[in-house]
Amino acid sequence: MTLARPIATSFNGGELSPRMGGRVDTAIYPVGVETCENFVPTVEGAAVKRPGFEYIRPSRVTAGWLAAFRFNLTQQYLLEFSDGIVRFFTNGERIETSPNVPLELAVPYSAAEAPFISMQQSFDRLYLAHPDHPPAAIVRTGATSFTYEVLELLNGPFADPNGDEAATVAVSDTTGTVTVTATKPIFAAGDVGASIRIEARDFSDVTAWDAGMDGVTVGQRRRSEGKVYVAETPGRTGTIQPIHTSGSEWDGSNQGEDINEKGPFGVRWRYLHDRFGQGRITAVASDGMSATVEVTRRLADSVKTVATHRWAKSIFSAAAGWPSVVKVAFGRLLFFKGFDVVGSVAGDYGGGRVNFATTTSAGLIAADLGFRRTLATEDPVLWVAGDRKLIVGTASKELAVGAINSGAAVSGDNIAADPQSFYGSERVWPAQIGTSTIFVQRGGRKLREAQYAFANDRYVAANMTVWCRHVTRSGIRQFAFQAEPEELLLAVRADGQIAVHPHAPEQEIKGFARIVPGGGGRILSAVTIVGADGLTDELWCLIEREGVRSVEKMAPWRDEGDPLENAFFVDAGVSGIAASGQTHFAGLAHLAGKPVAVLAAGGVVQNITVNPDGSIDLPENAVPDERPFRITIGLRYDATLTTLRPELRTNGETSQGKRQRLVGIVLRLLDTVGIRVGAKGGKLDELIDRTGSDRMDEPVPPLSADSERSVSGGWDRHGQATFVSSDPLPAVIVAAMPKVAVGS
Template sequence: MSVARIYRTGSPYNGNELAEIDFEQSADTMYLAHLDHAPTKLVRTNHADWTFSSIAFEPTLPKPTGLGVTRVTDNSVTSGDGYFAQPATYVVTAVNDVSGVESRPSTSVTTSNDLTLKRNYNSLSWIGATGASRYRVFKADNTQEYGYIGTTTSLNFTDDNIGPDYSDGPPVSQNPFELKGNWPSTVTFIDQRLLWGRTSNHPNAVYGSRSGSFENMDISRPLKASDALSFALVAGRVNAVNQLVSMNSLLALTSDSIFKIEGGQSGYISATDFVVRRQNGRGSSRLSPLVVDSVCFYQTSVGNGVRTLGYQFQTDSIDSNDVTIFSPHLFRGFDIRAWAYAQEPRSIVWAVRNDGKLLCFTWEQEQQVWGWTLCETDGLVESVCVVSEGAEDRLYLTVRRNGKLLIERIAATRWAEVEDCCFLDSAVTYQFETPATVLRNLDHLEGKAISALADGNVVSGLTVTGGVVTLPFKATKVTAGLPYSATIETLPLAVQGQGGWTVAKVQSQAKAVIRVIDSRGLKTGPTDATLEPLRGRTRERPGQANALQTGLLETYLRPDLNGGARVVVRSDDPLPMTVSAIYLDPSVSE
């Protein structure tokens, strides 16, 4: 995929800070958290207009202005023991009924009147706020807090001794992230709230916005369920909130433990009703977790392993399972730098180790199928992300190859003909109207030995010189790139026979049956050193490329006595290989 133009915009972050940025996206707005920067958002206005800005944390609806009060004393009693004037202070807020946003209160005004007398009242008026559907009026008597006294759609209101409802007060402005040291480093969404966590001053704290208003941290007095909220995670040790994860409930992945935060009787987290419970003691690293179906993948803070979090009915809690238990050698001494999940077509987690190697984790929870694969290439992978394109999730990688930093995209897994497939790294595909032999634009692979698939035929041993290679024959559709080997090796066979288990007994493979799907160019053998090609041609005409094979392929293996019968299947050519089953016919001796 070529790029016609690169668009740039200024960023508040330095390159060495990118790994510590946490982010969550809502439509065309992305919220970003970093310990050394105030909470920031990236807004996409159109394809070529992207803007970073600090978050103001205030209602989107402006407050009413110009509030004034007129004291009306139409009662004949205006002095003496029968007249007892009392001060009253008023504020007004604006409300938008579509968005549900309530503004901050207007500037207060105070007057003194005896509203207990008939025909005495206080008349309020103000200048309206743009976007307001109606206005709410609050009053404070003497030194009391403000209480609600009424709603109006007009720009005036009459108080004729209305008793305030002190259980419903106006919003109180609040921004817990104003100063450095209070800037959060993790962010997520749950229950129509934007949640932030882990500041330098309060590493175990979690803050939530008002319900339905992501950039509003205001509260009320007394507190309402829809107000902003905050709490600390306390469980006997320092629990720095490394990540917040939104699932059926909110999970706080801390440096020491995993916490579950959920609503009380309502089931929804609110400022007046939530419950925090510690689930287990296996803490999380700062790597952003992945949510796959109803399971959360995270890297542990100690030991470099990868575990899952999911609800277990038997324990009525969030349990943790180690998914690296069968492949500990792939993680021992390494960290995962970045990872991404591709749902279709094969449900794969792609993970980048800190040594530049790429790990592939196949995950089919309902079939209880999972396993890790090491993907090595001529270069170092630095980062990955997944973008949905049509019916597939495509993996994008930044790879440092041959002295250059490249952005590469994994090839499509669905193709019609073998000449359309791509099983080469850093590859370029050519489509010629007239068959040609010269392939250009390979400067990124200068000096490298590459292979090509030309009209379905394999060409190897090509070396890029001056960004160009020449094919030994003319072709119309060509894909050229770095070759790699795909290897499958079965575990030593362990079955129970008449003489007991075959473990630690001399075994020799006699025959293997490989079940393949649309595959070609396979080699098999009992070891890496004894591989032999499987029969590839059936009914093809001379000069025609071998056809893809689907079904059972039988092969007799070269005898190899060992302590565990196994089969190695390998493809060294840029051709498709899909193996769905391997059957062995071993010979076992005492």
Template sequence: MARTTLIQNSFNAGELSPLMAARGDQARYASGCRVLRNMLLHPHGPAFRRPGLRFMGPCADETAPPRLVPFVFNEEQAYVLEFAPERLRVWWRGGLVLGGDGAPLAVPTPYAADHLPTLRWCQSADVLYLVTPHAAPRKLERHGHADWRLVAVNFGPRVATPTGLRSTGAPSGTRQHRYVITAVSVDTGEESLPTAELSVTAGTPAEGSAVNLAWTAVEGASEYRVYKAGGGASVYGLLGTAATGETYADTGRTPDFAEGPPEHRNPFEGTDDYPSSVQFWQQRLCFAGSRSHPQTIWASRTGCYENMDVSRPLQTDDAVTVTIASETVSAVRWMMPARKLLVGTGGGEWTLSGQGSEPFSPLSCLLEFQSARGSAELPPLAVGDGVLAVQRGGRAVRNFRYSLDVDGYSGADQTILAEHMLRGRNIVDWAYQQSPHSVVWCAMDDGTMAGLTLIAEHQVAGWHRHDTGGAVEALCVVPGPPSDPAGGDELWLVVRRDVNGAQRRYIERLDPAFESDTPARAFFVDSGLSYDGPPVAALGGLDHLEGREVSILADGWVHPPRTVAGGRIELDRPASVIHAGLGYASDLVPVTQEFVAGDGPTQGRVRRVGRARVRLYRSSGFKAGPDADHLREELFRTAQDPPGQALPLFDGDREVTLDARLGTQGGLHVRQDDPLPLTVLAVISEVEVGEA
């Protein structure tokens, strides 16, 4: 048999579809894996072990899955909102925000359990706007760290309408003169709704013989606008403004009918009119997709997010209503701001903008068709300079980016090399963890997770699968505290677990990636807790894992597993730094490397890998074998190492001897199932290949 040595020094193409098994000619094949489980990817090429999930606390309502919503005012003030059925709790820096009574803050909401999957939101500073087809739009206002208020959105101007409009003098005559007045906010320039019409019977106004008007002042108004009807019709034109005071004299000026007063409009009053999507764009708050008008988009007045009023004739800052014209009725499922407003419907993707270089307005509105892929109901993610969206049917994730070549948006399929990740299952929730490793985390409907390491500018797009010993039902990402030396974004999850014969739902948080030089700081357990202090011989506080066997790391030494009883575990001896939680296995199986031997291609020929070298970085042990059923632990401890103490982390090559049989796949399976770190830089294999 011919013998050769092959090296795979990059794994950042991630786990490849079994349909790629014969595609050694594909450029990214050589950087792929047959299995990448509970492992993450460095853009440089190495694969490293996923850190553990730290237990934060039980869910508010363990009978139904909540939604996790990020609320990010700035890096210092980043909260996780837990929307449970009919109530909301707030998490901050690893703990629940407490109310004035010392109990966890709970804000009542109108959202039942079946409303939560359809909840959508967008944020502006301290206000989070929320929509669902099941309830009228609302907004969550943060007035203080422990002062959160969920209130209905009252559509209309924030400045009050003037009152007490009256005539204080007019020339004699029999003509009817009709007036309305509006107030203009000194802070925002927003115009109020007009007063009720005042009809004055008088002669023709002129200098020295005017129709004099008066009204009651409005707090916060900088000026008042006076409109007058003309031509015998109920059409008003701007007559003039009163910059100060609460009086105006009509001296016969002709109204400007190019400017009329605002007319009140609320498109969301009926139960079938509640929008299903909300987004900010170009200083407007946009809503879309009600049951009665599934293809319609409503945009607020410029800078006035809760004002859907329009004027007659229309003005450039008026609210906008636009409906997508298509052959089929395809509901708007999401909106995302970019160079233009990207709009995803069940039938395709569109952009909304102004015409040419003009800003978007009711006088300049352009809908352009981009693709006929169709979008799933899951909201998209902004990743780098692109937008990730799930294609209709849930079988593909597409990265929509602006292309100068087509002067539009095109969506490359990010699952084309790993289509098996979405085969027979759908993404139910996802979030983007930009720092430190640029990972899109996906909660699947079978309870597992999938991750996509995506760095488009470096052509890195690799999928990896994750399981946690439970079912991941929801997740979100918020920035970590700037003072945290680990830095980066935090991934928060809702995990359903079977504990002591019952189903429990927990809030858990992905620990930062392991970067310490001390194995005692390694946290590689799920639903885990830590102790750091004077030596103790027992660890309590594990009630949430009652009756479960837990994996333990004590002072960097792998302690034998224990079963939690009475919320406690007993140790063989005292330890100062203890991590305990559910164990999990991390697996790496490189692709079968193909090459051309002297007698031709080796694909499909029998082969055997008898020896291999695994190049490691800051690692502490692993198991290896030809497949998952024939793994053998690689011993790092020598006779000179004191028993029961942590070994230093290892950098370098470890040689592995495999009891491998002949086959057409022949390769190496690497596993770490102890609560210790593992980073694989490369796999160097000695391959024997049969004759052609």
């Protein structure tokens, strides 16, 4: 038998898959662990006990999703989505219209639909897109006031023109409210509210304008550049071709003579209409053969007498379907529906109105006008992320959408979609961190990090979960990212846990841990917003326990040296300042009947259960009677870390498969109180004892040193150690040095 003393200097390999149990040859094995629950591996390598969750408010019964409204860096809001209602939180509290009366905003989305709402922030508007509802926005009208508005879509956007020449339409008039009659049932009830564009079959009944035409009379009509004008004065036409699109203009000077002493020349022409007009459908006949239309752009006169097959309806409507993704990019508001990307006129999408005009009033195409393009892919768009190009995810591939000519702006004739990878995606909104876009691969389990690689001239998406497939086994449904003070990617799992990853690409950290809420809780949704100080990111969660849901906020990450009395390591917790000698505490209705962990003045009070009326009573000797003190009350949770089987080489031989016994453990700790250690599956012993110099009437002070404990482990073939922190106290494990007896 030999004794070995290996050292684990880092834990940022995180939990490794059981399939990695034999890969002692890999670089990640020495920094990996078997279990990392409620401990979080950090960039530096230490495993830090995660803070607890502060109880904020009960949610609505049907609440199912959280989102963020980011007005600016210091004014950010949490949105709680439930059936038909949004509630708002900021600065650590719910926004209320009066005490205990939450501000509520009516929206058309159910709680089940909320996870699939695409959201795009633009200053005081949060644009929303969902395939079952018209595009809309939540608008901030004041520091604590919001409205919901459906966007007004101008000039379409229109689907492809009708290609059936037998399906023609004629109109009863050209302005005002008109009736459009079709030869086939082309209208549906879902067309109400949508636009229709009707183009004249031709202008053969209108004479073309020409210079020097004599005998023009008032009321005569002429066509020029695809537009129709009516004469307001008689005479002979001049040499200036009419091209205006509103009002009246002369085509000559209407004074003087030419070199042949003929004249004067010039007729005043009033713009009447061009080849196409538009209107908004307000009603549809039950047989689908006609519709009532409110004209928004004058229709051509000929359409009253000559039916035309040149018409097109909106690509967005209840009948045609609504866009599923919204994005601000290239100076435009972009919508994605199915295989189509539709862009607004550049810069023309503010104030609740979005302009999709694709031609000028003269019928010309310009680079800054709206456009619609169909992406060359076999699956509809699921998500879009902004980067140097737009990264688009579908069920079969990932695309980069941008300009064909990088020297010119993206426009209708300067846009392309190029495949980047062929992994396929789930409809989970991606996370963007630094220069990376992180998305969920088709199947819901693999996380991929897409980064632009100059050597490949494409976005390369590496598998982040290659070493820990078990961590995402239940599927991922939402991402959050906490940039300050810890740099953490958080992924909400379908089973109610959070997979957490210390995200530092420059160090190639691959480790994942798990956050498991206390009291048997399930995390349904998680979002980060900047705190009131503008410096730190707060993690807010919607948590369900025993069928009751609440909004909770993770307490701030503790820095070494912070007062122990301020430690917050309970869930559904509350904290406050108590009067000296105070032993009775109320206001814990959400914890009624539950055993709780209590930290009073930095000391743990054991065996406390909340009374049915939401109150507790502490022993008199558990609280200081000479000064006010902080008390923290909430649900206990365990932070557990279990090592992998150690690889102990002696005389060139591996220890794998040999009988082993863990006989001792040394932990290098930082500002830690209350941690138990032992062999995996065996008895756990307190690691930190009160020293002889510690005062007996004060809490055990935090330890920043090596601490050793003998371990009564049995003989087995794994030699693993387990570390558990259950009390509401901090724990930071910097390194672990087990003492292992190895048999022959």
